[in-house]
Amino acid sequence: MKKSSLLLSIIFMAIIVNYTPASAASRIAVTINPPSIQANMGDTITYTGTITNSSDVEVSNIIAYISLANITQGKESPMDLEDWSANKAVKIETIPPHGTYEGKWPMRLIDSGSYVAYITVVDKNDNTPVSSMMSRLEIQRILRLNPHNVLPIAIGEPILIGLIFAAIALRRRKGIV
Amino acid sequence: MKTIYIMQKEIRESVLTPKGFLWYILTSIILSVLSYLFLTNSELSLLDQGQMLYMIMNFVTALGILIGLIFGADAFAGEIERGTLESLLLSPVNKTEVAMGKLGAALINWGIIFAISLPYLFVVCKGGQNLLFGIVYLAILGTLLTITFSAFSMGLSARIKSMKNSLIISFFIFLLAGSPIFLSAALRGTWFGRILDLINPFADAINTFDSVVIDNQGFGYQTGRVAIICGYTLLSLWFLKRSVSRLEM
Numbered sequence: 001m002k003k004s005s006l007l008l009s010i011i012f013m014a015i016i017v018n019y020t021p022a023s024a025a026s027r028i029a030v031t032i033n034p035p036s037i038q039a040n041m042g043d044t045i046t047y048t049g050t051i052t053n054s055s056d057v058e059v060s061n062i063i064a065y066i067s068l069a070n071i072t073q074g075k076e077s078p079m080d081l082e083d084w085s086a087n088k089a090v091k092i093e094t095i096p097p098h099g100t101y102e103g104k105w106p107m108r109l110i111d112s113g114s115y116v117a118y119i120t121v122v123d124k125n126d127n128t129p130v131s132s133m134m135s136r137l138e139i140q141r142i143l144r145l146n147p148h149n150v151l152p153i154a155i156g157e158p159i160l161i162g163l164i165f166a167a168i169a170l171r172r173r174k175g176i177v
Numbered sequence: 178m179k180t181i182y183i184m185q186k187e188i189r190e191s192v193l194t195p196k197g198f199l200w201y202i203l204t205s206i207i208l209s210v211l212s213y214l215f216l217t218n219s220e221l222s223l224l225d226q227g228q229m230l231y232m233i234m235n236f237v238t239a240l241g242i243l244i245g246l247i248f249g250a251d252a253f254a255g256e257i258e259r260g261t262l263e264s265l266l267l268s269p270v271n272k273t274e275v276a277m278g279k280l281g282a283a284l285i286n287w288g289i290i291f292a293i294s295l296p297y298l299f300v301v302c303k304g305g306q307n308l309l310f311g312i313v314y315l316a317i318l319g320t321l322l323t324i325t326f327s328a329f330s331m332g333l334s335a336r337i338k339s340m341k342n343s344l345i346i347s348f349f350i351f352l353l354a355g356s357p358i359f360l361s362a363a364l365r366g367t368w369f370g371r372i373l374d375l376i377n378p379f380a381d382a383i384n385t386f387d388s389v390v391i392d393n394q395g396f397g398y399q400t401g402r403v404a405i406i407c408g409y410t411l412l413s414l415w416f417l418k419r420s421v422s423r424l425e426m
Contacts (some may be wrong), residue, residue, distance in 0.1 A: 108215045147216040148303050153207035165198035
């Protein structure tokens with residue numbers, strides 16, 4: 001019994017000694033701002049991510065990136081940000097002890113729907129990524145009937161060419177040309 | 178002077194006709210649809226203006242080449258099938274002048290297509306970058322490509338003497354030249370794809386448009402590709418001259 005207790009105690013101690021807590025979770029915190037956005041298709045918005053190092057040691061070489069998930073009914077899926085954002089991920093060289101890093105993620109709103117955005121921080125010395133709370137994003141569809149004032153050209157030019165043709169055909173018929 | 182006379186005759190017969198105007202009306206309608214689609218579609222409307230300008234430029238160039246090929250295929254084989262070549266060859270105009278007159282008409286046709294496209298280019302790229310550079314490059318490379326493909330097709334038409342066969346071969350050449358549009362960027366990125374891109378004059382033109390309009394690169398970057406297109410133009414003119422000199426009834 002004593003032997004068993006001793007063995008269990010040794011195993012327990014060994015686990016405690018070898019156990020690395022999710023130190024990123026304790027060292028790094030990330031927040032996303034604003035917490036919610038309502039905007040129109042085509043608008044450009046900017047998310048601000050604040051990464052805080054709450055430990056007494058410097059953290060270095062961490063990666064922060066933004067993710068977007070479509071939560072519109074029937075369209076639930078993670079989004080490929082290829083067209084939405086030019087700089088999806090940033091590499092942060094160092095954050096001093098008790099220091100913060102503020103990153104900006106500009107984003108062009110490509111499609112309408114309900115989305116959530118969040119920022120994730122990955123520390124290569126740690127097994128657990130740290131994510132921010134989710135920021136809700138509502139994008140309204142906009143119906144553009146005449147963008148860039150294209151309609152006068154798009155309708156007018158074929159008609160104009162048709163009229164020129166009709167005029168030439170008429171002159172030919174009258175024997176003028 | 179005789180070349181200009183032939184050119185005027187061709188313009189009267191091919192351009193200032195219901196058929197010719199139908200081409201221009203259709204060109205204009207297609208450009209209207211494309212411009213409206215680019216500017217209104219939910220995702221495409223958010224494309225960079227440079228990207229939209231580049232796509233319209235590609236389309237206009239392809240259209241110029243296609244119509245040039247059709248003009249070329251009709252040039253001699255069409256005259257033979259209509260029974261009008263004999264009288265043309267009996268007139269006091271030499272064969273080269275006839276060919277140059279027909280080529281001139283194809284160029285006028287390209288000029289009209291280019292003019293039709295200008296309002297669309299302006300409206301799509303309103304306030305955008307590199308519009309004027311894009312238009313200058315479109316005018317120059319479009320003209321060179323029209324000469325290249327029209328002259329080649331005319332030479333073929335003079336040799337084959339069959340409108341149907343000339344048209345079919347010309348159409349295959351158009352598909353071959355237009356292959357960069359159908360192939361993905363990954364396929365074009367392989368060593369073989371790059372070689373194909375380099376030796377294909379149409380691919381050289383669209384890569385030049387990309388470089389000028391989207392990547393803001395100067396003329397120094399374009400010289401190689403422009404030189405290749407000029408080389409093809411000279412080669413096609415030589416082919417046309419040789420083919421026409423052998424033309425007999």
